Amino acid sequence: MRSTKLLSLLFAIVFIAPISKIHAAPTDPIDYTATISATVPVAVPTGSDTIAPTPPILIRPIDDSVTSDTTPEFVWRPATDPNSNFVEYTLYLDDVAVFLGISSLGNSSGTGYTAEIHDNEIRLIPTIHLTEGHHTWKVVASDKSGNTSTSTIWDLTIDTTPPFILITDIDIYHNLALDSRVESSVPEGTTFNLSGPKDAYFHLLTEPFSYLSLSFTKEDSPPIILQGQANELGRLILYSHLDLGLYHVQASATDLSNLTVVLPIFDIMVEAHLLTIPIPGITHHPTLTIPPPIADLPYLFSDLPVTIARIDTRVNLASIFLLMLAILLLILLILLKKRRFNLILLDSHSHPLGSATIYHSRPDSLSTSL
Numbered sequence: 001m002r003s004t005k006l007l008s009l010l011f012a013i014v015f016i017a018p019i020s021k022i023h024a025a026p027t028d029p030i031d032y033t034a035t036i037s038a039t040v041p042v043a044v045p046t047g048s049d050t051i052a053p054t055p056p057i058l059i060r061p062i063d064d065s066v067t068s069d070t071t072p073e074f075v076w077r078p079a080t081d082p083n084s085n086f087v088e089y090t091l092y093l094d095d096v097a098v099f100l101g102i103s104s105l106g107n108s109s110g111t112g113y114t115a116e117i118h119d120n121e122i123r124l125i126p127t128i129h130l131t132e133g134h135h136t137w138k139v140v141a142s143d144k145s146g147n148t149s150t151s152t153i154w155d156l157t158i159d160t161t162p163p164f165i166l167i168t169d170i171d172i173y174h175n176l177a178l179d180s181r182v183e184s185s186v187p188e189g190t191t192f193n194l195s196g197p198k199d200a201y202f203h204l205l206t207e208p209f210s211y212l213s214l215s216f217t218k219e220d221s222p223p224i225i226l227q228g229q230a231n232e233l234g235r236l237i238l239y240s241h242l243d244l245g246l247y248h249v250q251a252s253a254t255d256l257s258n259l260t261v262v263l264p265i266f267d268i269m270v271e272a273h274l275l276t277i278p279i280p281g282i283t284h285h286p287t288l289t290i291p292p293p294i295a296d297l298p299y300l301f302s303d304l305p306v307t308i309a310r311i312d313t314r315v316n317l318a319s320i321f322l323l324m325l326a327i328l329l330l331i332l333l334i335l336l337k338k339r340r341f342n343l344i345l346l347d348s349h350s351h352p353l354g355s356a357t358i359y360h361s362r363p364d365s366l367s368t369s370l
Contacts, residue, residue, distance in 0.1 A: 049085060049147065051147060053141040056122075064154075066157045068159055068160050070160065072126070073125050078121075078141075089140065093130070099112060112127055131158070135155070157256075162259040165179075168203045170202055178263060196242055202237065204230070206236070206253040208232050209255075212228055214226040218247050226238040226239075242270045246267060248266075249265065
């Protein structure tokens with residue numbers, strides 16, 4: 001006897017792929033048999049399980065990174081458990097378990113965080129602000145049998161304070177204090193006068209390893225931009241050849257967390273300072289230019305703390321040299337005239353003259369006869 005149609009459903013559960021739920025709903029009144037394969041994580045400890053999950057693999061923030069974000073996203077690759085145990089994670093900050101019970105099966109949330117799984121990555125975003133400064137972080141994976149594994153430990157620095165910039169030397173100007181932290185240190189209209197053209201050197205101070213920039217703008221000329229990274233002490237020396245003219249200078253600093261500070265604009269006036277040397281009889285006097293351009297010198301020599309000067313006659317050099325030569329000849333003639341009567345006989349006994357007179361000065365009654 002044919003009874004009402006029966007719906008038969010047989011589930012064979014095989015541990016193959018991780019899922020959290022299995023749903024089956026009859027949609028056709030035809031008898032059939034179905035087989036479904038799935039992985040059901042063990043929710044209770046397995047007594048014979050002594051193998052720990054694989055260590056989680058950290059992805060970001062990368063090791064030794066610096067950020068101004070106080071709620072940075074922590075990302076790692078999930079661990080795998082050889083016995084298909086359920087795995088959960090704990091994130092440690094500075095060796096303290098801060099974010100607990102992070103699930104490996106889907107989105108989760110807990111005290112101070114939310115987490116999700118995306119592209120085979122577990123991504124945790126803190127809902128509390130982390131403190132500024134240096135931190136270490138790691139992730140510990142645990143299964144229900146109590147086996148644990150730990151990731152590597154990475155460093156992270158949170159920096160929310162912009163850097164500072166301090167200019168202490170501008171060429172011949174030393175012990176300056178152009179400080180971004182002191183608004184009045186660069187009054188409007190601040191100008192430094194230099195003799196040139198020349199290579200001008202700038203000594204700067206900022207946070208360690210920050211990037212510094214000096215921008216020079218001059219009318220009808222392309223801008224000059226100097227850049228460099230400060231050392232572990234925050235020091236940097238920049239230099240550039242400056243031609244004659246007025247330059248507007250803008251200094252800035254950017255730290256490793258990408259925060260930037262700008263110093264108020266100041267001016268540099270580069271002029272040729274001339275010193276006139278008067279010489280009698282010369283209509284066009286030679287001039288002394290201090291200091292000269294040294295752009296063509298090798299870097300080693302241009303970095304030495306020396307002052308170089310050169311003579312720029314700006315007239316016929318031959319006339320100057322002839323005048324100086326004539327003066328030297330005149331001096332020589334005067335000296336020779338004063339000593340023209342001096343005579344010394346080194347060997348009077350073998351000299352043809354049996355006797356001789358040695359004049360020590362002009363011939364007079366004080367002469368000596370041999």
